[in-house]
Amino acid sequence: MPANQKSISKKVNKQKVESKKELSEEDQFNEFRETLKSTVGKSKFFKKHPPRSLPFFDSTDLKIGQLLGVGGFCDVSEITALHFKLEKSISDKHVNDEEYNDDKRDTVIEADDSQKVELGLEEGILKTTSLQDCSEDDDEDYNMHLSESFDGHDQYSEINDVKKYMSETCMRRNDSRYAIKCLKENLTEKERRYGVLDLAIEAKFLASIIHPNIIKMRGTASGESIRKDFFLVLDKLYHTLDRHIVIWSEIFLTNSSFCGCFGGDKTALNKLMLDRMTVAYDLSSAFLYLHQQGLIYRDIKLENIGFDVRGDVKLFDFGLCKELKKEDKMKDGLYKMTAQTGSLRYMSPEVAKGEHYDQRADVYSFGILLWEILSLKKAFETFAVSDFKQVFNKGYRPPVSGSIPIYTRTLVKECWSDDLNSRPDFSRIANLLRGEMKDLSDSTEITNRTSHMLNRSRTSGHIHRKNLNKAHK
Template identity: 45%
Template structure:
């Protein structure tokens, strides 16, 4: 356990963290104050209305305190998404008018006291609310997104899932609604860049394919491999927890995996999560759910084509993410949306595993991203495989790859230029129709010469 913890960032001495579950933004919210339930149903946003059947999880979920906007003093913006903006919370100044019961008063007082670290001044919490500049259609989607996320986070409790500490005292379908979450200091996307730099600095001198790298820092490379596998393992444990609750996540990608200031992995952004119900099941035990949901780069083919699917779409996303953690490169770099549809969805193209990687790693990736949804493993198997690989690395029994053919200090300029032009389109959230529909069609045709990776 000590060896595992050392792979994350060094813990700093501080008062203990709050136990799990125990102001107005800079821009005024949109004048639209409420999205009716009837409107949501008519427009197909049933996810926001789907609060699921009462379960043991929901029944035992602890009560969360509520806050009013005037009680929250916001700091700088630390994140922006397609629909939401995230501000740090500098201070919570409670007002008696918002107290509704003795229990609520106690919960609110405890939250306010734990808002900031007294020794370091570090803000422990952030406030997430809708962006005020959303167009009409995106605004409605954003309301749904945040309401769905709040619904799930209120009932979930896992060491690798972000914790919700409080909510707004307004209705979840109102524009002013907000949630208070634990603060994260970085994302996996940022971590991948840092890992790449560290690996590049530790590889030594390249003497060609026959000799490979010389004077490499093997102990550092070994530590980095272990750290990366631990992150993959923690992500898979969180997804397994969700699947055991009959929840499909549908948006697994580096931007939705974060780290707190202790280096602990947390997945966040549950706007696309969905609880599976028997009423949606088809004859082949799949589910009739919304298609084209998530980010194309990590989206399973059956989701992109609008076919029925189940929890195993998360296995596909994890396979792509696992390859990215190992390769420290962007999957499908340089692909346009048209290329992705033709090659990845249509012809089954996948990222190429490095031949130096252990066969068990490659097999796990290929099993996860199999075109046949029924051939993909469940996350109990994924977790078992990763635990075994980590155990081997901890005991120096596993083969640590040289990464000679995949990790380089510099990328080809042509590949980088193509990625800047069109590759980022695969990262656009498909819920944000204005960004997807306003793309330049000519750009989609400019990448036929892009490398297949």
């Protein structure tokens, strides 16, 4: 990314950090611990969705491979080996972790996959996979490890079975399945403090969030999360959406000049549009889920969206995710939250100008993202930081191509409107995108997407439970 397009630094609790510059690192971390403890204790979201029981790992348990990606505060690297060690007690791992309430330590969610994917889907809107061929063997092989919940007779025995399975299947056809996310080594002291809280917040949300288009956290470092060597164990993603747009662009150029004449390969171009609409729809489903849980993501951008081994799109990096709380709501009905949060290219005018805002800031960002997916370009690519005054103060937006389906063209413009009241919610966005997909294909995978995903989830859960039962015998 060019220097004039660098993302604005993450602002998580920036005001609190800057107002306490005189604090030592340990004092600052103690404040963060209290912040996390208070956040969970007063949270409607975490009360409704207590954290799943996941394995814990020591750094010595993991063999780290090549670097996969670099973020603002963290590096993500592949895990090439995972050494299995018996998990004796979950609670003992957190005996000194004040952010865990006593009544939450032994919580187990007892619900199967089919129940979970129905969360927030009252209008039949549900993520499904990208339109990519996958054999049933691939589906079963990849999904049977680590269920979403532990419904066996012994929680710790179940977790040990999962750790053992992860250890034995860490590599899949000479390719790693998992990745580690940890703080960069070359951060400044100030950046490190931001990063510690950022990663701890992400761990909190990923332990409770369940959606097929949101990355799965498979485990974390042992002990408390407010520390410099904390890490997450995640599913490995293969490339981000910005790279996928390059691939789509190459396909478009190849097929739009088919034999240099005849107007291109219309079948291939139609499939390309369908693929892009599918990704956009899947992402809208993920944001609909988050918003229905009372959360705001605040960091929508190409670089925070990736693709897994199956080609399914996944949203990741939840360091800026925040729950909307009553005490932050102002008289205008909006919320007082940190200004200039996220990346400049996708930032809504109200966030950039330090005004109150709500979940519709995510809708604006999604509008920019949707334009990029459909235009196969980066928005405001040549803009310097000072040029964004045209966006925030004068309403400038990139031109919307006439080649984009008409209803989606209108949707893009509604999403990035300066007027918050003109922006649609994600329920409407997802319904419109799903309608565009139906116009592009009569595939039963699209027409019956909800049934397709539910059946796939049930199959996945059944296979995993069958695997664990074998391990007990």
